[in-house]
Amino acid sequence: MKIGIPTEILNNENRVALTPAGVHTLTGAGHEVYVQTGAGEGSSFSDEEYTEAGAMIVATAKEAWSQELIMKVKEPLEEEYDYFYEGQILFTYLHLASHPELTKVLVDNKVIGIAYETVQLPDRSLPLLTPMSEVAGYMATQIGAQFLEKTKGGKGILLSGISGVKRGKVTIIGGGVVGTNAAKLAVGLGANVTIFDLNPVRLKELTEYFGNSVNVLMSNPFDIAKAIAESDLAIGSVLIPGAKAPVLVTEEMVQSMSESSVIVDVAIDQGGNFATSDRVTTHDDPIFIKHGVLHYTVANMPGAVPRTSTIGLTNATVPYALQIANKGYEKAVRDNDALLKGINTIAGKVTNQGVASALGYDFVEASSLIK
Ligand SMILES: NC(=O)C1=CN([C@@H]2O[C@H](COP(=O)(O)OP(=O)(O)OC[C@H]3O[C@@H](n4cnc5c(N)ncnc54)[C@H](O)[C@@H]3O)[C@@H](O)[C@H]2O)C=CC1
Numbered sequence: 138m139k140i141g142i143p144t145e146i147l148n149n150e151n152r153v154a155l156t157p158a159g160v161h162t163l164t165g166a167g168h169e170v171y172v173q174t175g176a177g178e179g180s181s182f183s184d185e186e187y188t189e190a191g192a193m194i195v196a197t198a199k200e201a202w203s204q205e206l207i208m209k210v211k212e213p214l215e216e217e218y219d220y221f222y223e224g225q226i227l228f229t230y231l232h233l234a235s236h237p238e239l240t241k242v243l244v245d246n247k248v249i250g251i252a253y254e255t256v257q258l259p260d261r262s263l264p265l266l267t268p269m270s271e272v273a274g275y276m277a278t279q280i281g282a283q284f285l286e287k288t289k290g291g292k293g294i295l296l297s298g299i300s301g302v303k304r305g306k307v308t309i310i311g312g313g314v315v316g317t318n319a320a321k322l323a324v325g326l327g328a329n330v331t332i333f334d335l336n337p338v339r340l341k342e343l344t345e346y347f348g349n350s351v352n353v354l355m356s357n358p359f360d361i362a363k364a365i366a367e368s369d370l371a372i373g374s375v376l377i378p379g380a381k382a383p384v385l386v387t388e389e390m391v392q393s394m395s396e397s398s399v400i401v402d403v404a405i406d407q408g409g410n411f412a413t414s415d416r417v418t419t420h421d422d423p424i425f426i427k428h429g430v431l432h433y434t435v436a437n438m439p440g441a442v443p444r445t446s447t448i449g450l451t452n453a454t455v456p457y458a459l460q461i462a463n464k465g466y467e468k469a470v471r472d473n474d475a476l477l478k479g480i481n482t483i484a485g486k487v488t489n490q491g492v493a494s495a496l497g498y499d500f501v502e503a504s505s506l507i508k
């Protein structure tokens with residue numbers, strides 16, 4: 138199969154969909170990989186390294202986009218919509234529930250949109266989201282700690298505290314991959330950490346994992362309101378796969394936070410968990426202030442640590458890309474239910490229940506549209 142790797146064009150998106158090692162695996166299996174010149178630069182992979190791994194370097198985005206299978210990192214931007222064509226296989230993060238225009242263009246052009254974030258194993262885990270969630274979880278605490286510094290606009294709190302001075306409070310809503318990694322770093326810094334989750338099994342796992350170093354609580358509006366009011370740093374990491382993110386922190390709760398506290402709404406890529414997260418920010422200009430609280434709502438946080446993220450992403454995606462390329466997408470998804478769950482659009486239909494409900498499309502089972 139012919140595989141295209143365009144350069145990412147989102148603000149400070151320095152990741153690329155494949156490392157040279159990933160290219161080597163695909164070309165070794167007999168596929169042709171076309172990498173747009175410079176696509177790996179942000180992750181410190183040169184055109185020469187891609188060539189050595191067996192890729193062909195192409196000069197333009199159009200050439201990369203005109204292949205059969207397009208592998209990307211982020212959801213396409215408006216400037217890229219003209220590259221869509223009927224039957225094209227697009228394998229990338231899509232987050233369609235919060236992107237109605239992109240959904241319409243994919244549907245109108247009958248693109249086969251396979252979203253990394255909805256590929257789901259039988260145990261309900263999300264193997265192509267997990268590596269970037271690990272990154273974003275660690276970053277959420279790291280970034281939150283930085284923006285609590287007075288020089289960055291924060292209230293001037295050191296999360297660890299010092300002898301004789303109390304430590305900072307961190308509240309994490311959603312104890313999945315992002316939430317757990319955010320908590321690991323916050324505990325490491327010595328903060329007073331509370332995690333909320335709704336799933337009793339997950340609550341038990343978190344309690345066993347963290348012991349007494351974290352307060353693990355059942356998610357409900359009453360206790361979330363109390364925790365948020367006392368938080369120096371609040372992190373949003375609740376996901377319902379495919380669907381628009383649930384808003385669990387109301388505007389009133391944000392108003393109850395003290396001046397210059399910090400919110401990092403990691404779930405912003407699906408719309409965000411805070412009622413006040415009304416815009417997506419960029420790495421160039423990551424913060425806005427509402428009710429005196431700093432909001433960080435960057436939807437491509439791992440783009441800031443591209444070397445780690447590109448390698449982690451490629452490790453996860455290549456086995457699936459190989460199945461699509463070796464068998465063709467129809468047989469690949471028939472043989473692998475996890476990959477079937479990744480299909481969000483096909484033949485002009487929306488095939489993810491969460492996306493269909495969020496955007497008002499009829500939901501059609503992907504399996505009914507696969508030969
Ligand atoms: N902004 C960025 O750059 C990035 C954003 N993300 C996003 O972060 C979000 C979280 O991702 P993961 O941690 O991988 O998901 P996950 O599926 O591992 O975790 C979600 C957790 O939310 C819990 N949950 C569901 N409903 C809840 C409720 N009402 N209250 C409390 N908890 C509830 C689930 O039980 C689960 O433990 C996703 O939207 C993902 O796309 C991930 C990576 C990068």
Ligand SMILES: CC(=O)C(=O)O
Nearest residue numbers: 230269406436437439
């Ligand atoms: C998950 C996602 O959208 C990202 O890593 O940018």
